[in-house]
Every structure is written in structure tokens, then in C-alpha cells.
Amino acid sequence: MPRKKNFIEEEVIEKAMYLFWRNGYETTSVRMLEKEMGINQFSMYSSFGSKEGVFIESIKCYKKKAQVALVDKLKNSSKGVLAIKQYFYDFVSFSKDLNQNKGCLLTNTINELGENTDTKIRNEIMKFALNVRNSFIEKLKTNSPDEQTIEKQVNYLMVSLQGLSVSSKMFEQSQLDDFIESVFERL
Amino acid sequence: MPRKKNFIEEEVIEKAMYLFWRNGYETTSVRMLEKEMGINQFSMYSSFGSKEGVFIESIKCYKKKAQVALVDKLKNSSKGVLAIKQYFYDFVSFSKDLNQNKGCLLTNTINELGENTDTKIRNEIMKFALNVRNSFIEKLKTNSPDEQTIEKQVNYLMVSLQGLSVSSKMFEQSQLDDFIESVFERL
DNA sequence: ATAATATCTAATCAATTGCTTAGTTATAGG
DNA sequence: CCTATAACTAAGCAATTGATTAGATATTAT
Numbered sequence: 559m560p561r562k563k564n565f566i567e568e569e570v571i572e573k574a575m576y577l578f579w580r581n582g583y584e585t586t587s588v589r590m591l592e593k594e595m596g597i598n599q600f601s602m603y604s605s606f607g608s609k610e611g612v613f614i615e616s617i618k619c620y621k622k623k624a625q626v627a628l629v630d631k632l633k634n635s636s637k638g639v640l641a642i643k644q645y646f647y648d649f650v651s652f653s654k655d656l657n658q659n660k661g662c663l664l665t666n667t668i669n670e671l672g673e674n675t676d677t678k679i680r681n682e683i684m685k686f687a688l689n690v691r692n693s694f695i696e697k698l699k700t701n702s703p704d705e706q707t708i709e710k711q712v713n714y715l716m717v718s719l720q721g722l723s724v725s726s727k728m729f730e731q732s733q734l735d736d737f738i739e740s741v742f743e744r745l
Numbered sequence: 746m747p748r749k750k751n752f753i754e755e756e757v758i759e760k761a762m763y764l765f766w767r768n769g770y771e772t773t774s775v776r777m778l779e780k781e782m783g784i785n786q787f788s789m790y791s792s793f794g795s796k797e798g799v800f801i802e803s804i805k806c807y808k809k810k811a812q813v814a815l816v817d818k819l820k821n822s823s824k825g826v827l828a829i830k831q832y833f834y835d836f837v838s839f840s841k842d843l844n845q846n847k848g849c850l851l852t853n854t855i856n857e858l859g860e861n862t863d864t865k866i867r868n869e870i871m872k873f874a875l876n877v878r879n880s881f882i883e884k885l886k887t888n889s890p891d892e893q894t895i896e897k898q899v900n901y902l903m904v905s906l907q908g909l910s911v912s913s914k915m916f917e918q919s920q921l922d923d924f925i926e927s928v929f930e931r932l
Numbered sequence: 933a934t935a936a937t938a939t940c941t942a943a944t945c946a947a948t949t950g951c952t953t954a955g956t957t958a959t960a961g962g
Numbered sequence: 963c964c965t966a967t968a969a970c971t972a973a974g975c976a977a978t979t980g981a982t983t984a985g986a987t988a989t990t991a992t
Contacts, residue, residue: 560938561988582857584771588980598941599981609980658860668915669856670769673845687915713923717916721908728855728874733900740901744931747968748958775950785971786951796950933992940987948979957970962963 567605568619570595575616579663580655582670583613610676617682620663624686627652632693638700642715643742649719650726650734659726669724691716701745711745754792755806757782762803766850767842769857770800797863804869807850811873814839819880825887829902830929836906837913837921846913849906856911878903888932898932 577594578586588609592599606612628648635641653660660666664683668675675683694715698708718741726734764781765773775796779786793799815835822828840847847853851870855862862870881902885895905928913921 560936560990561940562990563939564988580859582771582859584769587978589978598939600940600942600983603981604939660859661856665911666856669848669853669911672767672769672847672914674768684915710923710927713916713920714927717908717912717920717924718905719908720911721904721906724852724856724907724911725904727859728871729900729904733904736897736900737904740897744927747960747966748970749960750969751958774948776948785969787953787971788969790951791969935992936990938987938989941985943983943985945982946980949977950975951977952973952975954973955971957968959968960966962965 563601563605565595565597565601567615570597571606571612571615571619574612575619575663578613578616579620579660579666582666584670610679614679614682617663617667617679621682621686624652624662625689629690629693632697635697639697639742639745642694642697643738646719646722646738646741649722650731650738653723653726661727662720662723665720665723687716690719714745715741750788750792752782752784752788754802757784758793758799758802758806761799762806762850765800765803766807766847766853769853771857797866801866801869804850804854804866808869808873811839811849812876816877816880819884822884826884826929826932829881829884829932830925833906833909833925833928836909837918837925840910840913848914849910852907852910874903877906902928 573595574591577590581590588599588602591602591609591612595602602612606615628645631648632641632645635644637644649662650659653662664686667679668683671679691712694712695708698711702708702711718737722734722737725737760782761778764777768777775786775789778789778796778799782789789799793802815832818835819828819832822831824831836849837846840849851873854866855870858866878899881899882895885898889895889898905924909921909924912924
């Protein structure tokens with residue numbers, strides 16, 4: 559009996575995600591979302607409940623994309639630790655937008671909202687971080703069997719990755735390349 | 746003939762700075778600033794012109810504090826590269842607030858405002874980054890005389906420092922320690 | 933075709949944003 | 963002790979924020 563939605567949720571969320579990615583959470587207004595998603599505020603609120611609801615779905619959308627483009631590729635690689643290095647390079651191009659770099663949406667979010675980050679959002683982010691972390695550990699095992707060494711190495715890699723995310727916004731590509739090369743020289 | 750200001754600009758700016766540091770630029774409203782600085786909006790605007798004006802002065806205040814607590818200490822140290830490692834540890838405690846970590850105000854700002862960062866603000870930030878960078882280079886010279894090596898090393902250190910800033914918001918102290926130790930193990 | 937109902941448009945809500953203005957108060961030089 | 967002048971208080975500005983409402987429109991089972 560009812561009328562059909564004349565938009566696909568996955569499609570409009572993807573558009574919202576890119577907007578949040580470029581601008582951050584606070585700077586992105588519901589009017590901007592309206593325009594970018596191509597739907598009315600009513601539709602937005604009836605589908606996703608709130609601005610935060612749209613953001614949470616955007617985070618999930620980002621995670622899916624990063625999973626496919628970065629994590630799955632890493633998992634499927636047979637190059638061991640070198641695959642992690644490739645992950646770092648892939649991450650930089652993944653977050654590149656024209657001649658700008660948007661960093662990682664998840665890192666941006668933590669950095670913007672800090673400890674005030676909503677628990678639901680924080681959980682989504684932490685879950686993905688753990689996911690990446692475990693994938694790194696799998697590859698590190700091919701290098702060294704020592705658990706303590708691996709633990710230290712993966713902590714090192716996770717922080718390095720955050721550094722890459724922020725630095726890509728302010729540093730030259732050559733500096734990022736220097737960094738990545740240095741990171742894996744030490745591994 | 747005129748009336749005297751009954752507040753000291755440096756004092757209220759310091760309070761504003763801590764507020765911006767904790768909350769970020771956008772999330773900090775003029776009403777919050779009013780309350781925290783203990784002065785009226787009129788006084789704020791007549792002294793600093795705009796919210797952005799208050800922020801720019803806050804950035805300068807932050808830079809002064811970081812200069813004294815971190816950079817000057819680094820410069821005065823005779824421990825060579827080890828002094829840079831100390832800088833990393835000092836930075837973490839410098840940005841710690843109770844059991845929370847606020848990261849670096851400058852890094853936070855770049856990360857929040859991205860390429861839309863006002864030129865004046867961006868210049869202030871970049872000037873300080875260059876300042877830190879040069880201080881690192883001085884210490885690196887005590888290790889190796891090769892200019893290319895130093896260039897690569899300092900790029901590595903700068904990105905690592907950004908990583909530390911963001912990661913301090915989401916990771917445990919032990920993970921940060923692992924990271925710092927790993928960075929300087931082979932420098 | 934009709935009735936039921938979810939989705940649409942578009943106007944509007946109170947609250948908050950950065951900023952300004954009108955009017956009062958304090959402090960100095962003459 | 964005045965008078966000039968800047969700093970104060972507090973009310974208010976238009977614009978924007980996230981969110982809601984009322985009424986028109988479309989779709990499907992009967």
C-alpha cells in the first residue's frame with residue numbers, strides 16, 4: 559500500500575560519507591547533507607533518525623570501502639610484511655582527493671570529537687582499528703614468531719599509520735614516502 | 746583619561762587556549778569563551794576582533810608554551826639524538842590532561858580545518874613545525890653528517906610526531922611507549 | 933477504481949551561532 | 963572636582979543550527 563522511496567539508502571549515504579570525510583562532522587550541516595544527498599530533510603530524518611544517525615551509517619560505509627580497498631587486499635597478499643608496506647601506500651592514495659588529502663575518516667573523527675565522541679561511534683571506530691591491527695599481526699607472524707616482538711611492532715605500525723593520516727594533510731608526498739620507507743626499514 | 750581594562754589579555758587568552766585545545770575550534774562557541782575567559786563578548790571583540798582573532802592569539806600562546814616546555818629544552822640538551830626522544834616523551838605529558846590526552850593543538854587544528862584553514866593560522870602552524878624540524882636537524886647532525894640521511898630522518902621524525910599526537914587520544918600509554926622506543930631504536 | 937499508508941514538499945520550530953549596539957561605569961588628565 | 967574617553971553590562975541582531983510539522987503525492991492490495 560505505501561509509496562516507495564525514490565532513493566537508495568546506500569547511495570545517498572555514500573554521498574554523505576564523502577561530505578563528512580571532506581569537512582568533518584561539525585562543519586557539515588544538515589542543509590549541506592540535504593543538498594549533497596539529493597534528498598529532503600524529512601526523508602533524511604525518517605530514514606536515519608538524526609544527523610548523528612547519518613554519520614554512523616557514513617562511518618559504516620567508509621569502513622566497508624576501506625575493508626575492500628585496503629584490508630582485504632592486505633589479507634589476500636602473500637608478500638608478508640611487504641604487504642603492510644603496500645597497505646601504507648594504498649592508504650595514502652585511498653584518502654587522496656584531487657590534489658588534497660582527506661586523511662582517514664575514522665582518525666579525523668577521533669581527532670575532532672576527542673573523548674566526547676559518542677560511544678556508538680567510538681565503538682565502530684575501535685572495532686575497525688582492531689581489525690586492521692589483527693591483520694597486521696598475521697603478516698608480522700611471517701617475520702618473527704616471538705609474540706612480544708610482534709606486539710611491539712604492531713603498536714609501532716598502528717601509531718605510524720595515524721601519523722600518515724594527519725601528515726598527508728600538511729606534508730608533501732615525498733616526505734610521506736620518506737616516512738613509509740623509514741618505517742619499514744626498521745621492521 | 747580612559748578606563749583601564751580589568752583583565753590581562755595574556756591571562757584570558759591562556760584560558761581560551763585551553764578551551765580550544767580541549768574542544769577544537771568549531772565546537773568552542775563564543776559563549777563558552779566568554780564564560781571560560783571570564784570577560785564579556787564586547788571585551789573579547791574589542792580586544793581581539795573576532796572569534797578567529799581569539800583563536801590566533803591562542804595559537805601563539807600555545808606555541809610559546811610548547812617552545813619553553815619542549816623546544817628550548819631540546820635545544821639546551823647535550824644528549825644529541827637522545828634529546829629528541831626525550832622531546833617525544835615530553836610531548837605526550839605536555840598534552841596530557843588528567844586521564845585524557847588532548848594531542849597537539851596545532852595538529853588538531855590542521856586536522857580539523859584541513860585545507861580550509863585560514864592562511865594566517867596555517868602560517869603560524871607551519872612556522873612552528875619548521876622551527877621544531879630545524880631543532881631536530883641540529884640534533885641529528887651529531888649522529889650523521891650526511892645531509893640526505895638527515896633529511897630522510899627528519900621527515901620520518903616529523904610524521905612520527907603527528908602520529909603520536911593523534912594516537913595519544915585513542916591508544917594506551919604502553920602502546921605510545923612501544924612506539925617511541927621503536928622509533929629511536931634504530932636512529 | 934478505491935482505500936490505506938508511507939514518502940514526498942516546503943514551511944516552520946526553538947535554540948544557538950558569531951557579532952553589534954545602546955547605554956552605564958570607571959579612570960585618568962586638566 | 964570635572965570632563966573626556968575607553969571599558970564595561972546586557973540586550974539584541976540576522977543568520978544558521980538540528981529537528982519537526984502539516985498537507986500534497988504516489989503506490990499497492992483489494
